[in-house]
Amino acid sequence: MPKHIFITGGVVSSLGKGIASASIGKLLEAKGLKVCMQKLDPYINVDPGTMSPYQHGEVYVTEDGAETDLDLGHYERFTNSPIGKLNNVTTGQVYYSVIMKERRGDYLGGTVQVVPHITDEIKERIRAVSRGKRYDIVISEIGGTVGDIESLPFLEAARQFRQEEGRENVIFIHLTLVPFIRAAGELKTKPTQHSVGTLREIGIQPDILLCRTEKRLSKDLRSKIALFCNVDPEAVVEARDVRSIYEVPLFLKEQGLDQVICRYLHMEYKAGNLNDWKKEVVDRALFPKYQVTIGVVGKYVELQDAYKSLYEALRHAGIANDSRVVIKRFNSERLLKSTVERDLAKVDGVLVPGGFGNRGIEGKIRGIRYAREHGVPFLGICLGMQCAVIEYARNVLDFKGANSTEFNKKTPYPVISLLEEQEEVTNLGGTMRLGSSLCEVKHDTFAYEAYGAEEIYERHRHRYEFNNKYREAFVKNGFRFSGLSQGGKLVEMIEVENHPWFVAGQFHPEFKSKPDKPHPLFKAFVAKALELKRSGTKKEIDRRTEEVQEKVYEASSAG
Ligand code: GLN
Numbered sequence: 001m002p003k004h005i006f007i008t009g010g011v012v013s014s015l016g017k018g019i020a021s022a023s024i025g026k027l028l029e030a031k032g033l034k035v036c037m038q039k040l041d042p043y044i045n046v047d048p049g050t051m052s053p054y055q056h057g058e059v060y061v062t063e064d065g066a067e068t069d070l071d072l073g074h075y076e077r078f079t080n081s082p083i084g085k086l087n088n089v090t091t092g093q094v095y096y097s098v099i100m101k102e103r104r105g106d107y108l109g110g111t112v113q114v115v116p117h118i119t120d121e122i123k124e125r126i127r128a129v130s131r132g133k134r135y136d137i138v139i140s141e142i143g144g145t146v147g148d149i150e151s152l153p154f155l156e157a158a159r160q161f162r163q164e165e166g167r168e169n170v171i172f173i174h175l176t177l178v179p180f181i182r183a184a185g186e187l188k189t190k191p192t193q194h195s196v197g198t199l200r201e202i203g204i205q206p207d208i209l210l211c212r213t214e215k216r217l218s219k220d221l222r223s224k225i226a227l228f229c230n231v232d233p234e235a236v237v238e239a240r241d242v243r244s245i246y247e248v249p250l251f252l253k254e255q256g257l258d259q260v261i262c263r264y265l266h267m268e269y270k271a272g273n274l275n276d277w278k279k280e281v282v283d284r285a286l287f288p289k290y291q292v293t294i295g296v297v298g299k300y301v302e303l304q305d306a307y308k309s310l311y312e313a314l315r316h317a318g319i320a321n322d323s324r325v326v327i328k329r330f331n332s333e334r335l336l337k338s339t340v341e342r343d344l345a346k347v348d349g350v351l352v353p354g355g356f357g358n359r360g361i362e363g364k365i366r367g368i369r370y371a372r373e374h375g376v377p378f379l380g381i382c383l384g385m386q387c388a389v390i391e392y393a394r395n396v397l398d399f400k401g402a403n404s405t406e407f408n409k410k411t412p413y414p415v416i417s418l419l420e421e422q423e424e425v426t427n428l429g430g431t432m433r434l435g436s437s438l439c440e441v442k443h444d445t446f447a448y449e450a451y452g453a454e455e456i457y458e459r460h461r462h463r464y465e466f467n468n469k470y471r472e473a474f475v476k477n478g479f480r481f482s483g484l485s486q487g488g489k490l491v492e493m494i495e496v497e498n499h500p501w502f503v504a505g506q507f508h509p510e511f512k513s514k515p516d517k518p519h520p521l522f523k524a525f526v527a528k529a530l531e532l533k534r535s536g537t538k539k540e541i542d543r544r545t546e547e548v549q550e551k552v553y554e555a556s557s558a559g
Contacts, residue, residue, distance in 0.1 A: 002036070002135040003265040004126075004170040006158045008206070010146045010195030011177040015212045016248075018071030020175050020239060021141040022078035023248040027258045029079055030249075030272035033136040037075035038087045038129050039068070040122070041143040042150035046092035049432075057305025061461045061511055062087070065435025071141060073309045077514050078249070089125045091150065094118060114153055122157035123164075136267070146174070147198045159203045168266045174199060174206035175239070178213040178221075187215055189225050196229040207264055208235040208257070216240065235260055244285045246515050250274055281319060281515040290323040292530045295347030297367035299360040301329035307353050310381070313513035314351070317526035320518040325526060332363030340366045349377040349529030352384030354461070354508060358407045365391045372496055375537070377528040379521060380504025382462050385494060386416045388504045389466060389474075392496070397477055406464050417467045425463075433460045437485065439492040439507070445482035446503045447493050450524035456483075458492070458507035465506065466491035500537075501528040 005024065009017040018039075025035045041048075048056045049067030060073040068088035076083050098121050102112050130138050142158065144151040162170040176192040192211065199206055209231055211217060217225075217238040226233040237255050242248055252258070253274055262269050294314055300306030311327060318325035328347055335343060340363075344350060350371040352364050364384070368391045371378035380388045386404050393402035393415045401408075404416030425431045436457045441448050448454075468491070471481065483493030483505065496502035503521065513519035 001165070001169065002130050003137050003267060004161065004165065005137060005139045005173060005261065005265075006161075006170070007139065007141045007173045007175065008146050008155070008199065008204075009142075009144070009175045010199070011191045013145050015175050015177055016239075016245075017141060017143075017175050018069075018074045019078075019245050019248055020210055021071070021139055022074040023252055024173070024257070024261070025075060025079040025081060025139055026249040026274070026277070027253055028137055028139075028261065030253070030274050030277070031258055031262065032270040032272050033267070034134060035079055035081050036087075036130050036133070036135040036138045037072075037079060037081040037083065038089065038126070038138060038140045039071050039075075039143060040126075040140055040154045041069055041088065041090045042148065042154060043090060043143075044092045044095070046090060046096060047088070053300045053303060053306040057303065058308045058310075059461070060309065061434060061459045061508060063436040063457075063459065065459075067434065067461065069143070070305060070308050071143075073312070073511065076511075077312060078246075086125070086129045089122065091153070094121045094125070094153075097121060115156060118153050119157040119160060122154060123161050126157070126161060137265075146195055152202070155199075155202055155204060162204075168264075171207040171261065171264050172199075172204055173208040173210060175210045175212065178211045178217065178225075180213065180215050187213060187217065187221060189221065189228065192225060193228045200230075205230060207231065208237060208260060210237050210239045210252075212239045212241075214241050232260075235264075244282060246277070246281050246285055250278055250282060277516065284319045284322065285315065285515070288318060288322050288324045290321070290530055290534070291326060292318070292321070292323050292349070292526060292533055293326045293328055293347045294349045294351055294526070294529060295328045295330055295344055295367070296351050296353065297330045297332050297335060297364055298353045299332055299355050301331050307510075309508075309510040309513070310351070310353050312515075313510040313519055313522045314526065316513045316515050316518035317522035319515060320523045321526050321530055323526065323530050330363075330367065332360035332367065335363035335366050337366065340370050344370045344374075344376070347376070348533045349379070349525060351379045351525070352381065352387055352504075353510075354382030354384065356383070356406075361387065361407055365394075369395055372499060372502060375500050375532075377501040377525055377532065378499075378503070379525040380494075381510065382460075382506060382508055385504035385506050386464060386466075388494060388502075389415050392474065392477075392479055393470070396479075397473055399473075404464055413470070415467050415470050416464045418463060419465055422463050432463050435459055437507075439483045439485060440488070441493070442480070442482050442484075445480060445493075446495050446501055446524065447482040447521070450503075450520040452520070458505065458509055459511050460507050462506065466494070500532060501525065 007021045047067045048059050058070045059067045060070050062084045064084040066085040142154050178187050222236040225236045237257050314325045364387045368388050393399040399413035402413035402415050403411035405414045436459050439456050478497045480495045481491050482495045493505045509519045509521045
């Protein structure tokens with residue numbers, strides 16, 4: 001039986017519970033322990049796949065094709081915990097399965113209730129994630145904020161779980177906020193006391209408090225929190241704002257959180273350290289030699305969380321290239337014909353991420369055209385690849401009105417379209433091409449140069465595909481298909497031949513990038529952007545762009 005840690009959050013949301021959980025996982029792995037990470041989400045959606053990025057941020061896709069909460073991305077980036085379908089549990093899944101059982105008659109005439117049926121189902125899922133595997137510790141993060149109606153069944157299930165497994169096998173870590181009140185010049189502990197009080201009301205006494213704060217917690221303040229919240233003083237851990245999220249495990253370790261956890265859980269461990277993480281990830285992230293600017297042209301650029309993995313993957317590529325990656329975000333709806341040259345003149349590389357729906361498509365296509373025509377390194381992801389195909393069809397092959405049938409069913413050139421097997425599908429949830437699949441990479445391509453391998457695995461989340469009817473027309477005109485699915489049926493990667501670096505994939509490479517294992521495509525993309533910037537090629541592009549701008553300006557002021 002593995003030991004268990006439940007992580008809850010109090011006071012307010014957005015305290016970084018996912019990063020705290022992932023950091024604790026990292027910390028324990030550094031002790032030689034085998035860790036499994038799990039997220040329990042209180043919403044009624046079966047998975048976040050049907051939620052808008054405005055509501056939920058990024059949908060993180062696992063190897064086995066589950067559409068999950070973005071915190072699972074943090075888990076994969078920080079730890080080695082395998083992540084799949086079982087690692088994200090939602091209220092929707094739990095109720096769905098209980099209701100199916102009720103319909104089958106499994107409850108033998110009983111009244112089906114939140115306690116015990118829903119809570120039993122939750123406990124079953126907490127156990128299922130580690131069944132038959134050899135983990136030392138399972139960390140289950142409970143979504144939401146203590147006091148929410150939604151999270152009550154999960155907290156009750158966790159309470160029962162501890163009762164069943166024993167105190168020496170299960171602990172609770174509570175993440176709270178200790179706000180600094182400027183007018184008083186003081187840190188305040190009352191919200192923490194209240195939030196722990198709320199937890200206690202439902203029968204949970206937290207063992208460890210992680211206190212988010214912008215100032216140092218003094219010894220006195222820690223003692224005060226310990227006294228009022230009924231925890232040991234060394235179990236009051238400061239979680240101060242940091243410069244890079246990858247620093248969090250180091251801070252927690254400095255305060256001996258790993259020792260406290262292992263002591264409470266009666267665990268033996270090897271004395272591990274995070275020296276490599278500090279040297280290879282944190283120090284390199286904080287003190288890079290160079291700087292490079294990448295323009296992200298997308299629909300949800302105002303949202304911090306909508307392209308989470310993508311921004312992280314760019315940072316990892318920066319770490320690998322000893323470079324700070326400044327990310328400039330461009331709302332594709334506002335990237336106009338008259339402004340695209342001026343806007344993108346500031347960037348060393350252009351990235352177009354994935355997405356759904358018509359809105360902002362033309363701006364993305366404009367951004368891609370700019371990158372292609374000006375020799376600016378380009379990376380397209382999923383919808384970004386589809387837009388690159390449309391752009392090439394319209395502006396190079398002269399296929400007027402070329403489009404994806406997602407945006408125009410009647411386009412004369414459906415260069416992106418549905419596969420036959422997708423035509424019949426009417427449900428939205430879980431019906432896309434999802435999860436990892438094999439891609440064969442061709443030699444003498446940017447892709448091969450980046451991956452150094454003929455076979456790669458990448459994760460998918462889309463319905464539409466390159467329309468094979470047009471392959472020949474593209475190949476004849478300087479386009480190449482550098483990656484194909486096994487047997488060659490589907491186009492997985494495309495490139496433009498006479499360009500310094502123009503690559504796009506039908507998959508989502510960002511999900512597989514880690515700070516200490518950057519993704520090859522991101523790494524090569526940032527490397528090329530940096531190389532061109534440093535060699536002065538970028539200056540030449542800027543000069544030419546300025547010329548164009550002046551002409552545009554003259555023309556518009558004359559008109
Ligand atoms: N909307 C496109 C499709 O369904 C692309 C999806 C994506 O970018 N993830 O194929």
